[in-house]
Amino acid sequence: ALKDLHPSFIRFPGGCLAHGYGLANVYHWKDTIGPRHERVQAYNIWHYHQSRQIGYLEYFELCEAVGATAIPIVAAGVCCQNSPGGQHAVPDDEMDAYIQDVLDLVEFANGGPETRWGAKRAELGHPEPFGLRYLGVGNEDEITAQFKDRYARIEDALRAACPEITPIGTVGPAPHGADYEAGWVFARERAIPVVDEHGYQNPRWYHQNLDRWNAYDPEGPKVYLGEYAAWSSRVRSALAEAAYMTAMERRPEVVKLASYAPLLARVGHSQWTPDLIYFTADEVRPSASYYVQQAFGAERGQRVHAVELDGVAHLPVALPTIGTAVLSSARASVAFTGIRLDGEPVPDARTGIDGDGVRLGTIDPTACELEFTALKEDGEDGFEIKLGPEAPASSITVSFGMWQNKFTVVNRSDDGIGNGDHGPVPWRGLHSGEPVHVKVRLDGARVQVWADGELRHDYEQDLRPEQRVTAGVLSRDADGGTEYVVRLVNAEDTAKTAHVAVPGPATAAITLLAGAGPDDGELFHASPVTPGSLSAKGDDGVDIELPPWSFATAVVKA
Known part of the structure; x- marks a missing residue:
């Protein structure tokens, strides 16, 4: 399954796993080589057990076996900011040794x-160097002064000792927010060659942001979209990813690398969804997203061409006009008093662990105000306020301390798939016996959230239309002339005919992913559809039929 993806590269050992749950849990590559029974086992931040049976040697050999470049990720001298007590930096008196470990990894990969360490690699059975070219330094880190200091020291050492290595920086966990902004400022100041953006978003966000890369400076640091996925294993998510990848292909001067994440998940042993490839002890279950990635890997181009789409209308986005206000707290017992919904008093309420929540009343999601005092009585984490209709219609959920009890965040659900809409914003958390006064106001697209009088969220919901039908065209040299690689996404309920306007007679070899509805496909299950092969020809260009909810990659010869 991995080889059939035709991967350009493989990222390892992952994201938060690399910088660890505290400094003592940072991933150290030297613990993963040598006899398997001697390797240092550990837990990781996602609560998996790491046997280290697949370590750095096996990783490099895997890349070699499938023809992929290796992109290892090392901690930037700090642990994950979600560790107990927050982000901690490697002490000053230990930094030289830590930097040497990073340089030793490059020597293990490339040294004679x-x-x-080249001799160690040879001793382990691989005398030839692996030809490492990239090294990621950091992952989704909070952009603090100590992070910037440690990162700079590591990168400076890499540039001096290993000029063949392109360092990859990091700009936070999301395609927006404080760490994203600060990370990009730091990257430009240092002229970091490539930075690792992450972008887990729902399908609507991807269809609304196909022009995102047009705003990036092609003369600045290049983008590695190191982790992204459209938050489900449904067909609609796979097609949204295909549309977004087509947009990335149009801007190779900005987007240098991209990788769906996570790559692999064993059924019954996964802390994160969605994943590209599910597997058990007996079978491999590729998702619909897998077949999208496969199509991009199998057919590539050398040149990018501008595309004009005629007869395509974008899908308008509107706010719902009726819904409900619901309080819930999955991991805590919370009492709510002094509740007022649109100025009217509502009886006191109490939510319990794993309960169904409490419905407060009907609202207009474009003109609503809710306030109350919340008091946690027991449990972990905090509470949520859902405002809007039931799925698949759009709604927002305001979260107070629902993940690690450290943040407030506004999430949005469209087509039954959630998305971070604003935040997370650091918060003191909800603690037993300590009341918090909350007010939420919806005014058209504007969302405002207060806690104890502090305005924590104030933003406009994105009402730009969705680009559900999109195309991209590449070309490449081939025997007998030029071939065109055409990507076509139809994420709508109606069939389309795409006419590829090339001069004279033309033929097309088409790989088509079609035949399922937008919400077919489940987590941990194989894709409800697999690609089929078709052909087409025409006397003046070629017509390609696109069923509803389909993705086609066509190789066109004129």
Whole structure:
């Protein structure tokens, strides 16, 4: 399954796993080589057990076996900010040793047999260097002064000792927010060659942001979209990813690398969804997103061409006009008093652990105000306020301390798939016996959230239309002339005919992913559809039929 993806590269060991749950849990590559029974086992931040049976040697060999470049990720001298007590930096008096470990990893990959770690690689059975070219430094880190100091020291050492390595920086966990903004400022100041953006979003966000890369400076640091997925294993998510990848292909001067994440998940042993490939002890279950990635890997181009789409209308986005206000707290017992909904008093309420929540009343999601005092009585985390209709219609959920009890965040659900809409914003958390006064106001697209009089969220919901039908065209040299690689996404309920206007007679070899509805496909299950092969020809260009909810990659010869 991995080889059939035709991957350009494989990122390892992952994201938060690399910088660890505290400094003692940072991933150290030297613990993962040598006899398997001697390797240092550990837990990781996602609560998995790491046997280290697949370590750095096996990783490099896997990349070699499938023809992929290796992109290892090392901690930037700090642990994950979601560790107990927050982000901690490697102490100053230990930084030289830590930097040397990073340089030793490069030597293990690239050094000759006369070097210490090149000799170790040869001793382990691989005398030839692996030809490492990239090294990621950091992952989704909070952009603090100590992060910037440690990152700069590591990158400076890499540039001096390993000029063949392109360092990859990091700009936070999301395509917006404080760490994203601060990370990009830091990257430009240092002229970091490539930075790792992450973008887990729902399908609507992807269809609304196909022009995102047009705003990036092609002369600045390049983008590695190191982690992204459209938050489900449904067909609609796979097609949204296909549309977004088509947009990335149009801007190769900005987007240098991209990788769906996570790549693999064992059924019954996963803390994160969605994943590209599910597997058990007996079978491999590729998702619909897998077949999208496969199509991009199998057919590539050398040149990008501008595309004009005629007869395509974008899908308008509107706010719902009726819904409900619901309070819930999945991991805590919370009492709500002094509740007023649109100025009217509502009886006191109490939510319990794993309960169904409490419905407060009907609202107009374009003109609503809710306030109350919340007091946690027991449990972990905090509470949520859902405002809007039931799925698949759009709604927002305001979360107070629902993840690690450290943040407030506004999430949005469209087509039954959630998305972070604003935040997370650091917060003191909800603690037993300590009341918090909350007010939420919806005014058209504007969302405002207060806690104890502090305005924590104030933003406009994105009402730009969705680009559900999109195309991209590449070309490449081939025997007998030029071939065109055409990507076509139809994420609508009606069939389309795409006419590819090339001069004279033309033929097309088409790989088509079609035949399922937008909400077919489940987590941990194989894709409800697999690609089929078709052909087409025409006397003046070629017509390609696109069923509803389909993705086609066509190789066109004129």
